[in-house]
């Protein structure tokens with residue numbers, strides 16, 4: 019197989035692209051830092067404008083000052099891909115983790131190096147290489163760069179939902195697993211609050227008039243914590259708890275806890291909600307007690323699909339053609355905009371970014387050489403799709 023020169027040339031771009039990654043990662047763009055996000059947006063706009071013929075647009079989002087960057091290339095092409103990434107990180111302006119350093123020649127530690135400025139760079143480098151391949155004119159794409167992914171994509175989800183149906187397939191450049199595997203499916207996530215209402219009274223009330231909201235909540239939480247034992251595929255984490263006041267001689271009339279609940283299949287959503295209500299029912303049946311559950315699932319699971327399996331096979335084929343180490347694809351508990359796209363009805367393949375680990379911690383790192391490799395992989399698959407060597411399943 020003869021590799022298009024622009025794809026073969028990618029590893030040679032490593033010094034230049036690594037310098038760009040350092041610039042991006044040393045720029046804070048925490049989800050809650052609008053000024054930092056604005057600077058990062060401008061950096062990305064400059065970089066993605068290098069794509070020939072790109073229409074670059076800033077899209078305002080509801081509920082946030084941050085803007086989504088939309089890059090459109092050949093909107094009239096018959097095959098159109100949706101390529102997604104996010105440029106926010108979990109590290110706010112006040113976080114001590116603000117800059118990059120090299121732990122070794124091929125291990126760069128820094129905020130967002132893997133999740134996912136390294137992925138954005140992989141995407142950019144892949145597209146630059148792809149644009150110089152002979153059949154590029156047959157393939158169109160939309161790049162959507164999201165500023166609120168780490169907080170649940172509440173602003174960006176409607177934009178994804180609007181554009182997804184106009185595309186054939188989605189590619190998500192979240193980091194690969196530390197062993198190089200891609201992402202086959204992701205759990206759906208939900209945030210819930212359990213609020214227990216009781217009745218205040220003196221702790222020594224001779225009639226035992228009080229109804230202890232903390233005790234009722236504790237009962238509910240002990241049961242909820244065991245819920246995954248009987249529902250494989252479901253995860254439930256009690257994230258925090260509060261209740262009562264400063265005085266311990268008062269029966270507390272209020273307590274609350276927040277839960278993170280994850281599901282593997284969409285069909286589990288209703289079952290989990292019903293189980294939570296079942297657990298609350300005996301408490302609600304008691305005189306003077308009330309236990310409310312609010313919240314919901316913000317991201318449904320990203321499930322595997324035949325279309326995704328076909329594109330994954332194309333990715334593996336490209337890996338063999340490039341003589342890269344073999345990789346598989348796996349299920350993961352964390353959500354991404356792959357969930358957002360799947361919810362919008364678009365099948366997608368996720369985890370196409372570089373190899374890295376320790377995301378969301380001050381030890382986050384990326385392997386710079388893998389940015390070049392994953393960019394080569396993506397560019398080669400795009401080239402093969404454009405050349406008609408890889409056929410995308412009909413939506």
Ligand SMILES: [Zn+2]
Pocket residue numbers: 104133134167192354
């Ligand atoms: Zn991410």
